Amino acid sequence: MKFVKNYRCTLCGREYSKDEKIYTCPECGEKGILDVEYDYEGLKKILTKSYFEHNRDYTMWRYKDVMSIREEDIDKTLKVGWTPLYRSNNLEEKIGIKELYIKDEGLNPTASLKDRASAVAVIKALENNADTIACSSTGNAASSLAGNAARLGLSTVIFVPERAPQGKLAQLLIYGAKVISVKGDYRETFNLSKEAIDHWGWYNRNAAINPHLVEGKKTVAIEIAEQLGWQVPDWVAVSVGDGCTIGGVYRGFYDLLNIGLINRIPKILGVQAKGCCPFYTAYTENEPLKPTDENTIADSISVGIPRNPVKAMRAVEDSKGTWITVSDEAILEAMKTLGSSEGIFGEPAGVAGLAGVFKAVKEGIITKDETVSVIITGNGLKDVKNALKAAGDKIECKPDIEQLKRYLT
Amino acid sequence: MKFVKNYRCTLCGREYSKDEKIYTCPECGEKGILDVEYDYEGLKKILTKSYFEHNRDYTMWRYKDVMSIREEDIDKTLKVGWTPLYRSNNLEEKIGIKELYIKDEGLNPTASLKDRASAVAVIKALENNADTIACSSTGNAASSLAGNAARLGLSTVIFVPERAPQGKLAQLLIYGAKVISVKGDYRETFNLSKEAIDHWGWYNRNAAINPHLVEGKKTVAIEIAEQLGWQVPDWVAVSVGDGCTIGGVYRGFYDLLNIGLINRIPKILGVQAKGCCPFYTAYTENEPLKPTDENTIADSISVGIPRNPVKAMRAVEDSKGTWITVSDEAILEAMKTLGSSEGIFGEPAGVAGLAGVFKAVKEGIITKDETVSVIITGNGLKDVKNALKAAGDKIECKPDIEQLKRYLT
Structure with missing residues (x-):
């Protein structure tokens, strides 16, 4: 602070x-x-490479100095952040680029990147003496809030649209949240949550509204930079729904540039689902953002009216990146490819960024001599139904060894 | 090595x-x-507290010197281990013991403790120039093998009993494993896998058969000790199926004692499901192990003929611990309690250890002045069906603010 x-x-x-x-x-x-x-001048003096070399806190709180939180209660939170950044063993060769790094955010405590924002939300709630936090969410923000709040003994009220996958609902209920399932899409869910938050005065974890949450999310970018020895890649790819995560990614690099720990901001590839791509449309048609349908299996990025347009558009523009869309089929294909090539299992929205990389390489947007980091934003276990769809039905029932021999040979 | x-x-x-x-x-x-x-004398010279203070490898490979693996390829594996060990914020007070520590093994790359064995299995397969690894498994060993193998470009053949939960099957398929679903229980699955492994000469990841896998699993105990500053708790509780994990837990502490990093082995509480408890029965009736029914929702520990009886029985006996059983209802209750009190979501077998702690405290086996570590062996997202059962149906559909007001006030 x-x-x-x-x-x-x-x-x-x-x-x-x-x-x-x-x-x-x-x-x-x-x-x-x-x-x-x-105050970047002040930060420059303490946040040096040597400081981080000696910092043994392997959670997102290692970046607490460049966050807008009081430090008092951070030891009590779930252990969020410092997720693995894998150099690809097999995929980078397959797609033919110089270097591919995969950030597995599904290994956060509640299995998504959203934990970075929720950990901040619960700390801010304590700062504000609130005992209840609320949010509307397509799933991950909600389940991560519920988990992070439970850990600190706070209550949560969660507004979810009807279509949220079972895995995410199960998390909410196990974490003890009050779940309000709203008949309608994400925008109706958001509006009802806003009304209720105003009425009861709960702490508000809606990521667009609350400026501190992007400050949590940005730690994913700072981590990528640190895990690469402060040498950032040419591109960072991330899937986009509300716009808060991509805003956070840009912000993390922006801070590091101003502190002097990196010397440029990577180009940011904003990846949207074809069936729900308001940012892509606004960008390619050079028009203001318009509400769109929400028509994709990637529930976490199925947001027809993004709540954080300014930060999201700025992330792509100021980083000299671009927007791209991917079909649901391409998302399912990416899920299978990532799992079978690298042993990493992402949910549909989680792997959409990778599907975007595949397409951007094919279209020559990302060139063969460039390096790329892709953020896998959530764990595939959250949405088993779509994973089984991606895998196809490949289970063989073979009761004895003779049948097996015939099958395997 | x-x-x-x-x-x-x-x-x-x-x-x-x-x-x-x-x-x-x-x-x-x-x-x-x-x-x-x-060679403990040799290990004593290098594995000192100061060595670990300066070791920056925060994966299970930080303990590679006390493992039976070649070190050549370990940098290429998934990032297994160094999972959080949480001091309880709320639960220890609720149950009235001195200190409760919760090891969340669900945050391993494929979301269970089994990654510790599978990471070793894939390294051993490379050592043996095998390109295919096989195992029979009730789920987690299989999915973790498939994920860890995919990362290293190895093929996997997996034998699963029909009852494996969807989440675990989805993982297998996404990781690209050949899945053989066997009509029958775990023993029939195991036998068919053995026959096939003998026939094709695949590398064998069956944890009981393969002595190196317990050497991987033991790292969970070493980590607990290190994360507690080499001051071990009075008790360590863990759920038990085949007997390999509890064997590994004992082995980790045994190694540390012989190396001189700890001064005693904690009492080990072996927790079995009431509907499948061959170890508990053998222990209380002081008889040899007998095959039992497999009748519990905790699929990962539903093993009627455990394959590693010697190591499991020795773990409890030599540590002066005990065996205990818990009902399926108690398991579901523990799942809800852990989630809502600490923000940690475990699968049924994952939280069975905690259910055992609750019971052991009630029965005076664990006393109020003792300290306990419990290992949550797998992530709740692997078995959403049972999580929803544990949570009950608590989703409220409230379309407008007026209805909401009536509901919340």
Whole structure:
């Protein structure tokens, strides 16, 4: 918290004191998402390569100095972050690029990248003396909030759209959340949650509204940089729904650049599902964002009205990256390819980023001599139904050795 | 590998050279499970507390010197081990013991403790120039083998009993394994796999048969000790099926004691499901192990004929621990309690150890002034059906704020 200077509205640019209890810009309303601004000169003095070499905290809290949280309770949280960044053993050769690194965010405590935001949310709730946190979510934000809150003894109220996969619902219930299943799509879910949060005064974990959550998510980018010895790749690919995660990814690299730990920001590849791609459409048609259908198996990125457009568009634009879409078939194919080539099992939205890399390589957007990191945002166990679809039915029932011999030879 | 002295049969005590290509004792046959013996005097000189303080490899390979593997390919494996050991925030007070530590093995790459054995299996397969590994498994050993093998470009043939949960099957298929679903129970599955392995000469990952796998599993105990600053708890609780994991847990502490890093072995609480408890029965009735029914929701420990009886019985006896059984209802209850109190989601067999702790405290086996570590062996996402059963149906469909107000107030 010490190095936080102030908040600044991403729309109007107004500055607010870090002591103000606001989620969004009071002037611009709900769309006036805030940036947290830091004293980079101060950070430069302590966040050196040598500092990190000697830091033994292998969780996201190793980056606490460049986050907007009070440090008091961080030891009590789930162990979020410092997930593996694998150099590809088999895939990079298969697709023909120089280097491919795979960040397995499915190994976070509740099995998705969202833990990075939820860990911050529970700490902020304690700071604000709240005993209940609420959010609307297509699944992972909710289950991660419920798990992280349970660990700290906080209550949660979760608004989910009806279509959430069973694995994610099971998590919510086991973590003891109050689950409100909303008849409708993500936007109706979001609106009801907002109304309820205003009414009861719960702490708000909706990632777009709450500026601190992107500050949690950005740690995934900082980790990638550190795990690569502060040499960032040419590209970082990530799937995009609401826009908060890609906003966080950009923000992490932006902070590191300003602190002087890296010397450029990687190009960011924003990957959307073909059946729900408001960012891609706005980008290619050079038009403002328009609401779209939510028509993809990748539930975590099935967001027709993204709540964090400014940060997401900025991430791709300022990093000189691009947007791309992938079909549901390509997503299922990527799931199988990643599992069988590297032993990593991602959920549909989790592997969409990789499907985007495959397509970008084919189309020459990513060239053969470039290096790529892809973020697998969630664990495949969260959505077994779609995994079985991806795998096809390949189970053989063979009761004796003779039949087996005929089958295997 | 450098510190491996020889193999010794757990039944007849015969010694074999470490260069022999054997799985079990040639004299005693399949029941002659081998122990790997180490040069503890040599290990004492290098495995000091200071060595570990400076070791930056936060995977199970940080203990490679006390394992029976060649080190050549270990950098290419999935990142197994160094899972969180949480001090309980809320549960220890609830059950009224001095200290409770929870080891979340569900955060391994394929979401179970079995990764520790499978990572060794794939390294041994490479050592033996095998390109295919096979095993029979109730689920986790199989899915972890498939994932770890995929990462190294090895093929897998997996024999599963029909009842394996969907999550585990999905993993197998996504990791590209050849899956043979056997009509019958675990013993029939095991027998068919053995026949096929003999016939085709695949590398054998059946944990009881293969002595190196317990050497992988023991790292969970070594980690617990290191994460507690080499001060072991009074009790370590773990669920038991085949007997290999509990054998590994004992072995880890045994090694540390002989190396001089700890000064006693914790009492080991072996927890079995009431519907499948051959060890418990043999122990309480002081009789040899007899085949039993396999009648529990905890599929990973539903083993009517355990294949590693000697190591399992020795673990409890030599540690002065005890055996206990828990009902399926108690398992489901423990799943809910762990999730809602600590934000950790375990599968049925994964939380059976905790259910055992609850019962042991109630019965005065574990006393109020004792410290306990419990191993949560697998992730709850692997078995969503039972998780939903544990949670009950608590999803509320409330389409508008007025209905919500009535519901929440």
